Amino acid sequence: MKNSEYHEPVLAHEVINYLGLDVPLKKQAYFIDTTLGTAGHTLEILKAGGNVLGIDADKELLEIAEKRLNIACPTLNDSVQGHFKLVNGNFRDIDKIAKRMEVKEVDGILFDLGVSNIHLKSQTRGFSFESGSAPLDMRIDTKTQGVTAADLLNNLREDQLIDLFESVMIQPVARKLAKEVVFRRKEKPIKETSDFLAIVSRARVDGGKLNPATLPFMALRMAVNSELENLKIALPKALGLLKKEGRLVVISFHSGEDALVKNFFREMRNKNLVKVLTKKPVVPAREETTKNPRARSAKLRCLEKI
Numbered sequence: 001m002k003n004s005e006y007h008e009p010v011l012a013h014e015v016i017n018y019l020g021l022d023v024p025l026k027k028q029a030y031f032i033d034t035t036l037g038t039a040g041h042t043l044e045i046l047k048a049g050g051n052v053l054g055i056d057a058d059k060e061l062l063e064i065a066e067k068r069l070n071i072a073c074p075t076l077n078d079s080v081q082g083h084f085k086l087v088n089g090n091f092r093d094i095d096k097i098a099k100r101m102e103v104k105e106v107d108g109i110l111f112d113l114g115v116s117n118i119h120l121k122s123q124t125r126g127f128s129f130e131s132g133s134a135p136l137d138m139r140i141d142t143k144t145q146g147v148t149a150a151d152l153l154n155n156l157r158e159d160q161l162i163d164l165f166e167s168v169m170i171q172p173v174a175r176k177l178a179k180e181v182v183f184r185r186k187e188k189p190i191k192e193t194s195d196f197l198a199i200v201s202r203a204r205v206d207g208g209k210l211n212p213a214t215l216p217f218m219a220l221r222m223a224v225n226s227e228l229e230n231l232k233i234a235l236p237k238a239l240g241l242l243k244k245e246g247r248l249v250v251i252s253f254h255s256g257e258d259a260l261v262k263n264f265f266r267e268m269r270n271k272n273l274v275k276v277l278t279k280k281p282v283v284p285a286r287e288e289t290t291k292n293p294r295a296r297s298a299k300l301r302c303l304e305k306i
């Protein structure tokens with residue numbers, strides 16, 4: 001794979017700084033990259049001298065990352081000092097994974113949420129409405145997850161569909177879209193991304209500055225992969241794994257995710273367990289968003305355990 005084909009890591013400098021990697025490291029500093037992707041952030045951590053436990057729920061992505069790191073590490077011998085271990089798993093099990101891999105007293109943990117551009121560019125996995133029609137699947141982990149996006153659209157009740165869409169859209173739009181789904185699926189089952197795209201268009205969803213299909217596709221993906229639930233379960237476990245002064249960095253791409261992170265940080269601060277290092281979320285500079293439009297909605301928050 002060419003470098004340009006990997007996922008472009010978002011807020012890479014800021015991640016390194018907030019993980020405390022901008023200063024020379026003590027030996028054996030350990031980091032967990034809970035969303036390895038194609039290892040963009042992990043590679044930066046390794047270059048800065050940290051050791052990394054990398055986790056990804058998608059086996060295909062993990063294999064790409066492993067190949068990339070195996071190539072990068074020997075050739076960058078002088079600049080890559082840390083070592084890495086990779087695990088295919090869900091970050092909601094971060095406690096069990098860390099224990100199994102004998103990683104404890106962690107210096108920093110990163111969550112870079114959502115899916116990678118490898119997912120979005122895939123012409124077979126149904127994450128995107130821009131890559132031609134594909135089966136409406138959207139599972140990140142095709143081994144253990146049984147329910148696809150098409151299953152949800154064809155089987156949820158109308159009120160459940162409203163809840164699903166409401167997680168990212170205002171209620172009247174969520175209602176209109178859910179109604180259209182229920183009406184259209186009586187005519188024929190919804191199977192392909194193009195079927196859902198047609199439904200979004202018939203429901204006349206107004207996307208504002210975004211493509212009208214962006215939020216409906218995102219809501220569906222978040223539901224298929226239980227993204228908010230996984231994050232809610234993983235954050236306290238991650239905090240439990242950090243050593244004193246260890247840092248937790250979370251990059252979110254949607255207001256629902258960011259609100260969950262913000263509330264968790266506030267709750268932990270009120271219990272005097274952490275110091276919040278980002279009073280406001282850190283967002284990418286214009287230079288980054290021009291080069292990488294996907295970074296536009298990124299928000300980084302960081303806390304330090306006390």
Ligand SMILES: C[S@@+](CC[C@H](N)C(=O)[O-])C[C@H]1O[C@@H](n2cnc3c(N)ncnc32)[C@H](O)[C@@H]1O
Binds near residue numbers: 007035056058092230
């Ligand atoms: C935005 S990408 C991360 C990109 C990565 N930072 C890089 O530089 O390439 C998010 C990754 O997290 C993975 N992922 C999403 N939910 C997950 C979960 N609950 N557990 C583990 N991995 C997950 C996705 O498969 C995807 O590869």
